[in-house]
Amino acid sequence: MRILHAYKIYRPDIEGGIPAVMSSLAEADDGNQHSILCARRSGVARKLTVDGVPVDAVSSLGTLFSTPLAPAYIPQLISRARTSDLVIHHAPMPLTDAAIVAGLPPGVALIVYWHAEIVGFALLRDLVSPLLRRVLERADRIVVSGQPMIDHSDFLRPHAHKCAVVPYGLDFEDWRQIDERDRIEAENIRRSKPRHIVSVGRLVGYKGYDVLTRAMRSVDADLTIVGEGVLHDELRQLASTLEVADRVHFAGRLPRNEIKQLFHAAQVYAFPSVTVAEAFGIVQIEAMASGLPIVNTDLASTVPEVARHDIEGLTVPPGDVDALAGALNRILDDADLRDRFSTAAVRRAAEFDQSIFRARMADIYEDATRSRKTAVLNQRRGS
Numbered sequence: 001m002r003i004l005h006a007y008k009i010y011r012p013d014i015e016g017g018i019p020a021v022m023s024s025l026a027e028a029d030d031g032n033q034h035s036i037l038c039a040r041r042s043g044v045a046r047k048l049t050v051d052g053v054p055v056d057a058v059s060s061l062g063t064l065f066s067t068p069l070a071p072a073y074i075p076q077l078i079s080r081a082r083t084s085d086l087v088i089h090h091a092p093m094p095l096t097d098a099a100i101v102a103g104l105p106p107g108v109a110l111i112v113y114w115h116a117e118i119v120g121f122a123l124l125r126d127l128v129s130p131l132l133r134r135v136l137e138r139a140d141r142i143v144v145s146g147q148p149m150i151d152h153s154d155f156l157r158p159h160a161h162k163c164a165v166v167p168y169g170l171d172f173e174d175w176r177q178i179d180e181r182d183r184i185e186a187e188n189i190r191r192s193k194p195r196h197i198v199s200v201g202r203l204v205g206y207k208g209y210d211v212l213t214r215a216m217r218s219v220d221a222d223l224t225i226v227g228e229g230v231l232h233d234e235l236r237q238l239a240s241t242l243e244v245a246d247r248v249h250f251a252g253r254l255p256r257n258e259i260k261q262l263f264h265a266a267q268v269y270a271f272p273s274v275t276v277a278e279a280f281g282i283v284q285i286e287a288m289a290s291g292l293p294i295v296n297t298d299l300a301s302t303v304p305e306v307a308r309h310d311i312e313g314l315t316v317p318p319g320d321v322d323a324l325a326g327a328l329n330r331i332l333d334d335a336d337l338r339d340r341f342s343t344a345a346v347r348r349a350a351e352f353d354q355s356i357f358r359a360r361m362a363d364i365y366e367d368a369t370r371s372r373k374t375a376v377l378n379q380r381r382g383s
Contacts, residue, residue, distance in 0.1 A: 146302025169357025203229025208272035293341030
């Protein structure tokens with residue numbers, strides 16, 4: 001089966017949750033031919049192979065409302081779809097919605113992988129909503145990471161019969177294990193920062209890093225935030241204004257092995273997201289596989305179901321500075337609690353094994369293509 005994954009951006013231009021899910025699926029040894037269409041963050045088009053997967057990244061002038069300004073994306077997707085058996089629309093991506101409505105061939109199966117709602121861009125949401133509803137109507141299957149995403153979505157509830165709940169998966173053993181060189185570096189970090197919080201994510205509004213930075217005024221610990229984003233300078237200035245800049249470290253983008261070093265060195269992972277734009281948080285699983293307790297937020301998404309309150313960590317109200325600080329302090333101050341959460345976290349992370357995730361998605365590929373064949377046959381009979 002020729003499967004085309006479509007999203008706004010992909011590695012190596014960016015790392016993150018959705019690209020990680022895409023790579024997990026596209027690199028699967030499932031007998032299918034996977035490829036990826038995306039746009040550049042900014043710059044000229046290029047074709048490359050990333051970990052054995054062909055990637056076609058069209059040129060982009062930059063972004064507006066978190067959407068690439070990529071004129072070639074829509075015609076390229078329409079063209080690529082004609083030679084595909086299945087298109088997986090990793091949503092949200094308004095340009096993919098437009099391309100599907102404009103020219104997805106009737107015989108091509110469509111899976112909408114609903115990673116998150118459009119949040120924070122009311123104008124964009126209003127403009128895209130009619131397209132998105134048509135795309136969901138056309139979809140043969142819709143994939144979500146958790147039931148709350150269906151329950152709380154005006155878009156998805158009418159199509160609940162087409163939705164499949166498939167929790168994300170990752171290479172558990174890769175995050176659980178650490179080689180000798182990285183282990184030594186982790187020990188060095190632990191000695192220099194014996195009370196250490198780590199967090200990984202883009203420096204954008206919905207991630208809640210302003211809340212976490214404010215919480216650090218009441219937490220006696222070091223914090224390392226890994227990631228890039230438009231709020232970098234603003235967050236650094238906030239840390240300076242709050243007089244916590246000596247303990248809040250912005251590490252920028254780091255390679256995978258250095259993130260693993262931090263995970264194996266720290267005592268707790270902070271996940272302070274504040275809106276349902278954060279639908280799951282696959283990095284929670286990576287941190288749990290490394291043995292880290294989690295402090296996350298009680299969003300109306302799958303986030304608090306990944307690391308559960310008082311089992312693998314603590315869950316606090318989103319945007320609540322004092323509650324976030326209190327939860328971080330509680331775990332840092334109580335070694336027995338920390339050890340209990342750590343043991344449970346590793347056990348929980350193992351439930352999100354990549355092989356289970358890939359097998360469930362392979363079944364959905366087959367189901368979607370069967371449904372598409374039936375739909376086309378029914379249309380022909382009706383005509």
